[in-house]
Structure formats: C-alpha cells, structure tokens
Amino acid sequence: MNNQQINGYRFNSFFKGVAMNDSVRLIMVGGFLGAGKTTLLWEAARLLSQRGEMVGLITNDQAPGLVDTTFLSWTGSRVEEVAGSCFCCNFEGMIEAVQKLRNDGAGIILAEPVGSCTDLVATIIRPVLQLHPWIELKELSVMADPGRLAEILDPVENGMLHRDAAYILRLQLQEADRIVIGKSDSLSDSDIKAIRERLTGEFPDTALSILSSFSGNGLHQWLADVLTGPGPMKGQRPDSQTPGMDVDYDRYAQGEAVLGWLNAVVTLHHEKTGKTAISEIESHSDCHESSFKLLVENFMSEMKSLLKDPVPLEIGHLKTCVTWKKGMILSNLTALDREPDFRCREFPQNLSLMEETDIKANPEDIKVNGTACATADGLENESASLTINARVQTDPDTLARIVERAIEKAVQASAMRGEIVSFTSLKPGRPCPTHRYGV
Template sequence: MKTRMILVGGFLGAGKTTLLLESARKLIEQGKRVGLITNDQASSLVDTAFLQRSGGSVVEVSGSCFCCNFNGFTDAITYLRVQNDVDIIIAEPVGSCTDLSATIMQPLKQTFKNELILSPLTVLVDPARLQDILDGGTSGLHPSAAYIVKKQLDEADMIVITKTDVLSSNALEVLKKKVSDTWAFAKVFALSAQRDEGLDVWLNEAKSCLDVGTHLTEVDYDIYAQGEAVLGWLNMTVSLQGHAIDWDSFALKVLEALAQRFDASTLAVGHVKVLIETEDQYVIGNLTGKKESLSIRGSAGIGNQAKMILNARVEMSPEELERTVKEVVSTLCSNNVIMQTPESIQCLSPGRPNPTYRYDYVVQ
C-alpha cells in the first residue's frame, strides 16, 4: 500500500507548523492515519512538541536539513510507514532551505516510486514578506537570505500565500495575480490555517494532484550558504518553577522583551517561537519580524511548574543570540520569582549546504 507524501517548504515564519497541525487534524477527522516529520539543524524543536498534540505520529530529523541528511529523512519515512502504518505523511523541511526539487523531490521520485505517492512541492510565503520581495525589496532580511526566499518560490509546484486574514479581499486578489504572473509554473493558493479559511482547497489539491517536482531552478550555493550563515540558530529547553505563575503572561513577556532587544538593534528576525507547557495545557507564541508580528495562542494556565522550549533564528552571531536570550529569560525569571533549570541549549550558525543528492534533471 502506497503512502501519500506532502512536502511543505517556505521561509522561517511562513506558517508551516500551523498548516501541518490543522491539516493533520482535518485528515485525522476523516479517518486517516497521519505522520508528521519536522526538521532542524539542532534538536529540541517547538514544532515537534507542538505537533505532538495533533493526534498524529511525529518524527524529528535533527542535526541537518533533509537535503543534507537524505538517508535520515527516508529513515523517518520508513519508520512512519512500517511502525505506524500511516496513510499520509506531511514533512516540514528547515525554513532556510531551498533547492528542494533537485535534492529531495527528484530522489524521492526515483527511489520511492513503489512506496510513495508524491504530492506537488508546496511552498508557503508570508504575504508581507512576499509583497516586499515582489516590489524589489528584501523584507528586512540580509540580501542573501532574501535570495533563499526567491529561490524557494522559483521551484514551487504550489505557492500558498498564508495569513490571509491580514489582507483585504482586493489586496489578496492583486497579490495572487502578481504571484501567478511572476511564477507561471506554480498553482497559487491563499489561506489562513489558523482561521480554517482556504485550507480545504489546498489540502484537497495536494492530496490528489500528481504534477510533482515539475521543474528545477538554478541555485548559487555561495549565496545560499551565506543566506543561512547570517542567522544565529538557538534551541533552548528549561524547566520553570515558581508559585501561582501566570504562564501565558510569562510567555508574552519573553517574546516582548526579545522583540524589544532585536528591534532596538535593527536585527532581522526569521522567527522566535516559545512553547510553555504544563501537564495538560500549553501556550505558544511566535515572533516573525518586528514586535508587531508577535502572536500568541493557547493557555498554559496558572501553576507552579512548567517546561519552556524556545527556538530563535535571528540575523546575529550565535554567541550574541545566546547571550541575549539567556539575559532576557534570567531577568524575567528573577522579576517573577521563577527558578529556572536548564535542560538543553544549542546555539549555532548553519554550515554550507552539502546535499546527499542533487539531480540536474526532472525524473519522469
């Protein structure tokens, strides 16, 4: 029995994790067995902890991107197929990765043709970032990071404009036309996964369409490598203990304080994610740019103990990012009489992409 495989790419902050969560919930309601694969340069992902609440089976591939650890990616696929007997797998590659058609889609088409039914390569894009790049800007990113965003769109079979709730209907139609005119190869969708608007349209097409990895794009790996290297990359997990702490308020304060520090230094933010969870509740917050991009949902309630996972991707050195995050968390813990116990922290700058495979032709 073949398994449907949906790969959902897109730059940091585009909304991939929310899309995976809501898609998994819909599919499970339809009686499907769903597997989810997350991906990062380091372990301890907010995305993994968050998606484990979807009801689907979740596997994390960490330490390298899918393209540079293709065998690790396919091991995860095999595990979900054999151990969990899933009907559909949705995979979320690292947000700063591109060249996925050549390094993931084509190898999968050739080596897993008897096991998988591949869906078109979907690339998500934040509308504000998209509009600025279409207008010739960089959306506040380093030019090499903006290059990655453009290349992700160049290779997409499907382009999904996310967070449509921030746009008027007229503005959305104008933006969709610009995208269609610029990337004529791609089918264009628009949705708000959080509000469940347009999600069914994309998901139904992704489950049925067979036009997969239809084209490749030229990628300058020197620019690509620089675009990833400008980002400091931090994953941190800490245990928190206090007395009758409002964990929702604490999560908001962490994101607000970090946003204030980054904005004051005019540092571009790929994303900052904070998840605070107790035994049966959680609150999750996201920062995808300046302070006004901050969003928070869920509730961890009021209690004495919690675990916090924090992921940050910011255009600064890993050392400076680690120092900044530690200072902010320590200050807020002290102000709120919270004892923190570090469980893990990893901070790095991604190395040069070195794909396991890179096809120079489209597999038929």
C-alpha cells in the same frame, strides 16, 4: 460538510486503504521561517484524522529541541524529528523517518523542511521519485508570509531582511508546484487581489492557494487539491535531460549563515515554594490568566527590546512553547516590527491517532528531547517546560547572550525560577546535499 465530501471533492475514495499497502503519501510543505508551515500542518493533520486517516509528521531543523515537534506531538499523530541538518543534507535520515511512520501505520505523511532550505526538487523530490517509488509524492507546496512578499519580489539594499536570505525565499517560490499564501484573515480583498495578480504574473506555471489556517478559509481546498493533484510536476523527470534550478550555492550558504540559530529548553519552578510551576497554577482552567502567559509575554517583550537596541537585528522567526500538565501556550514573532501572537491549547483528551497501549506502556507518553509534555492520565513528576527557538540576523554568540538575558528577566518578573536544561546556538554550515539530480 461531512466525512465524504469537502468543497466538491469526495475524500473517502482516496483517504481509505492507503495504509493497507506498502505505499505512503508524502506531502512536503516548504517555505521560509515564520511563513506558517507548522500551523498548516497541525490543521491538516487534525482534518485528516477526523476522517479516520492515520497521519504522520516529520519536523526538521539544524539542531534538536524544536517547538514544532512539541506542538505537533499534541495532535496525537506520530511525529519524527530529523535534527542536525536539513532533509537535503540528511536524505537517508528523512527516508528513515518516513519508513518509521509508515511502519507505525501512517497512510499520509506531512513533512516540513528547514525554513531556510531550498533546491528541494533536485535534492529531495527527484531522488525520492527515482530511488523510493514506494513513496507517493504529492506536489511541492511552498508557503510564504504575505508580509514578506515585497522583500522577496522586490529586494532592496537597505531592507530589514538580508538580500541573501531574500534570495533563498525567491528560489523557494520559483521551484514550488503550488505557492501557498497563509494568514489570509489578516488581508483585505484588495490585498488578496494584488497578491494573486503579482504571483500569477511572476510564476505563471505555478498553482496558487490563499488560505488561513486559523479560520480554515481555503484550507480544505488546498488539501483536496494536493491530494487529488498529479504530484510534483517540476520533478517528474528526474534525469540529466531535465535542467534543474540554477542555484548559486555560495549565495545560498551566505543566506543561511546570516542567521544565528538557537534552541533552548528551560524547566520552570515557582520561586516561593521551590515546587515546579505546574503545581502552582494547574487549577487555572483559563491559561490566559495563568503565570505562564505572563512569562511568555515578558520573554517576548524582552527579546524585542534587546533586539532593537543598539542596532536592530531582524527576526527570521522567534517561537516559544510552554507545556504543562493541562495545556500549552505558544507564541510566535516573525519580524521585529510586528507584535507576537499567542495561542493557548488544552491537552487533547481524545488522542485519536495515538494507540492507548502506547500511553500506558510509557508513563512519560509524549516526550520531546527528554522533556515530558503531558499524558492523558497526568504525571506526578512532570515539570513545566519552556522551549525557545530563535532565528535572528546576528551571530550565534550575540543571540545566545540576548536569549539568556531575556530568560533571566522574564522568569524573575514572573516570580519563577528557570533551569536551562539544553541550550544550543549555531550558524548553519554550507549545504552539502546527499543527492542533486538534474543539474
């Protein structure tokens, strides 16, 4: 594979020159919590940057302090975070983020709405098409976790995922131009065949991609299809004559409200010396051998134990990210009956999309909500930082107590001391879109 051609598509003809005019290409990737959206965006940004494209990314959540923003910042791409509400309820905030990234030179922008957000065609796609023609929207991709499909397509009364949350997932698939099934490396050939048959039967007018962001299988094809495709077909006529999707906003609001949302940032210190934990382990080249890996494992283990007893509380998504001078450790858990996965990344030495002047001008370089992640030259006063995002079927107060207890036990078992620098738990309010076209 070279820079000119991927899976039969010649990329140079449409990758080059995009940022030289006033337009910008916007790829929206929706889907429920834990579907794999952020990993897909990471790999897509990496692939585009390898071809010389300036890439921007937009993350979105009900509160600041996102693991996604920290993680994606390490691509070297520009990252904007729209926090406090979903894109649809803060439409102007999303447009402002697109404008900032375009002004910084981005030619392609990858955006990830809140995982519990739906009705995107009426509240985002059509308003953008009508109000902001300088944004070249590509087709709406919606990711789905293959392990959740049965709960979405055949919901049951006593299922682990609340029926109103499953209702949101169903709507997300219904409005997609392209359904993207991730984690294909965990599926057998027969699984893939069954998924393909079921989805094409349920959604015959919707394109389907099955891929693995980890192995790269199917990733290039998805990106080529999106960039060369006709755009958001289900939002092409943003007028009153085109009926929108029938959405029960009461049930939609309940589907979001059954989840408690929590974002926290913890600064880590070594218990014995009082030094920041980074100074104790920065000589470890293999992050699997570091005490950070142990801390993350302990935290995930404590969370699973506390969420199972006395009554199982299903997980929408549980993410953690430990960042220090030389790397990061990410962990994800997407259901209570699964095991968490762990990924380690060294700090990228070649920030191909970050201007050198930016690193020198700001000694804290990549910074997320006041927490320094790393710089190319290193930071003398940098602290190791643990970021936690938890979305669980319980009330915010219960979730807060569980997370606080898990933090306490994990840092103690890892011979560290944790200082909570930000902690937010909430229940999402009723969605109130800025615009809703075609309904």
